[in-house]
Amino acid sequence: MGRRFDHLADVEALVAVVDHGSLTAAAVALSTTPSVVSRAVARLEARLGGQMLRRTTRRIGLTEAGRLYVEQARAAFHLIDDAERAVQGEAGTLTGQVRISVPTTYGHYRLPALLRGFVQRHPQVRVEVNIANRNVDLVAEGFDLAIRLGELPDSGLVGRKLEDASLSVVASSDYLAAHGTPTSLAALALHTCLPFVLPSSGRVAPWLFRVEGDDVDWTPASRIEVSDDVLGVVSLAQAGVGLCQSYDFIVDAPLQRGADLVRVLPQLAGRTRPFSLIYAPHRRLSAASRALIDALVEATSRAT
Numbered sequence: 001m002g003r004r005f006d007h008l009a010d011v012e013a014l015v016a017v018v019d020h021g022s023l024t025a026a027a028v029a030l031s032t033t034p035s036v037v038s039r040a041v042a043r044l045e046a047r048l049g050g051q052m053l054r055r056t057t058r059r060i061g062l063t064e065a066g067r068l069y070v071e072q073a074r075a076a077f078h079l080i081d082d083a084e085r086a087v088q089g090e091a092g093t094l095t096g097q098v099r100i101s102v103p104t105t106y107g108h109y110r111l112p113a114l115l116r117g118f119v120q121r122h123p124q125v126r127v128e129v130n131i132a133n134r135n136v137d138l139v140a141e142g143f144d145l146a147i148r149l150g151e152l153p154d155s156g157l158v159g160r161k162l163e164d165a166s167l168s169v170v171a172s173s174d175y176l177a178a179h180g181t182p183t184s185l186a187a188l189a190l191h192t193c194l195p196f197v198l199p200s201s202g203r204v205a206p207w208l209f210r211v212e213g214d215d216v217d218w219t220p221a222s223r224i225e226v227s228d229d230v231l232g233v234v235s236l237a238q239a240g241v242g243l244c245q246s247y248d249f250i251v252d253a254p255l256q257r258g259a260d261l262v263r264v265l266p267q268l269a270g271r272t273r274p275f276s277l278i279y280a281p282h283r284r285l286s287a288a289s290r291a292l293i294d295a296l297v298e299a300t301s302r303a304t
Helices: 008-020 022-027 034-049 064-089 106-107 111-121 173-178 233-239 248-257 287-303
Strands: 053-055 060-062 094-104 125-131 147-151 158-171 208-212 214-218 246-247 261-264 273-281
Touching: 008 022, 008 034, 008 064, 022 034, 022 248, 034 125, 060 064, 060 106, 060 214, 094 106, 094 214, 094 287, 106 111, 106 147, 106 233, 106 261, 125 147, 125 287, 147 287, 158 208, 158 233, 158 287, 173 261, 233 246, 246 248, 248 261, 273 287
Parallel strands: 094 125, 094 147
Antiparallel strands: 053 060, 147 273, 158 246, 158 261, 158 273, 208 214
C-alpha cells in the first residue's frame, strides 16, 4: 500500500502562497525558492484535477475550489497540531524528535554543554544534530530549528538571539617568539594573518576591533586563506603558522593552558558576533521543539 499523504509538503506550499500573497513571499517564509513553490502547487493541482490558484499579472487569488480546499487544509493542519500537543504535552513526559542544524563552531564548542541539561531532563526526546558549514533550507531539508551566525536578514524566519559571542586575536607562543608580538593594527598588518573566506560571498571575513571607542572592520591580507571550515584558522594558529581571530568560547581552553595560544592586542577587543536560533514561522512548533528553544535560550543566558 502506497503512502496516502506524501503530498502534504505541496499542500503546505499552497497554504503558504495564500497566506503570504505571492510565490516569492511564500518561498521566503518556507526558506526555499519561488520555482520550488511553483512546482509544488502545480503537482498538487495535477493531483486534485483542478486549478487552485487564479494567477494574474498583478496578484494571485484562489478559485472557488481552491478556497474550499485551503480552508479544509488549514483545519486539518490545526487538528494535527492539536493532536501532537496533546500527546507530547499532556502526558507529562516529553517525547518526539527535533532536528537542528548548527555551524561547526557552535556544534563543537558551544552546543554540547548547552544541550546536556536538555537531554538529561527529557530522555525520550530524540535530538538529531546536523553540524555543517552552510545555511540549510529549513523546510526543504526537514529541519525544525537552526543556529546561525550573524545579523538575521529579513527572510521571514523567526529568530531568537542566543548570545553575542566575544572575539580575540590569538597566536602560538612559538610564533610570537619567532616573529614578535604586534601592538597595533599597523603592526598586525606586517604579520602572517589567517583569514577565513566566507562561503556565502567568497570574500574574506573582516576582523572586528574597537579602536579608541570606534568600531573598526579590518580585512586581513595574507598568502594563506582558509575556506569551508572556520575552525581551520585556529588549528593553523596553534601550529604556529600565524595569527587568527576567533570566538572566546573556542580559544579560552588553549589560552588557559598557556603553551598553546596567547591573546594578542587585548586593548582592541570588545566586538562581538551574534548567534541566533531560527525557525519557520508558518509552522506550529512541536512541544519538543519549543522546549529545546526555551532550554537553549535559558542555558545561554546563564552561560554568558
